[in-house]
Amino acid sequence: MQTQEPQLRGKVAIVTGAGRGIGRAIALAYARQGAAVCCAARSLGQVQETAAQIVAEGGRALALITDVTDFASVERMVNETEQAFGGLDIVVVNAGVGGGQQTVEASDPQTWRTTIEVNLVGAYYCAKAAVPALKRRGAGKIIAIGSGQGQRGRAGISDYACSKAGLWMLTRVLAQELAPHNISVNQLIPGPVLTEMTGDLLARNTYEGEWAKSPEDVAPLAVFLAAQPEPGPTAQSFSLMRRDA
Structure with a gap:
């Protein structure tokens, strides 16, 4: 019986926000498919746990403190990944915050700005x-x-919705710019996922009728996108939502 070849053997990936939730699940899935993974986040303890699990399972991993709102910090992340593993093939832009959960009128301007800085400027x-x-x-x-x-919006989350709308446009523009270099840029929409950031919303049935999934449910699609041929699909949005994204 033939054993299936790991889909990401020889690849090097960076996953931001890899200390917990979706980022952690993707980092582990990539490592299990043969990739060397840089696990990046603001909290060193959390990404060290992710990296330690990868190493314990026989994989290669690097844990780095990275603040995606600080360009120098992000540059260090990329440089140290290249130095550790000899290159870079995959970048998962996952680090993000959930926003203020308030109307525009009631919102805090600094919270609104921070959401944009993390989710869009950080990307x-x-x-x-x-x-x-x-x-x-x-x-x-x-x-x-x-x-x-980011495509349909919802009252009370203007900062988050605007940041994700901007991210989708950034995805499409980057895809056009990088297509001549065989670099694909796509968006993955997980839909509602039970994490520390979304737990309260799911408890209030904000996403009634949707598939409330675990972070591990998102990982197979992330592996699929990372394993596509070059050139492969680009400027596309891949959604795990039941309803229109």
């Missing part, structure tokens, strides 16, 4: 820092973790 920083490394490999994948709220 721009990750892409900008990673593109030269991906070009050096001759191909690559950027996968942005988006949201259906």
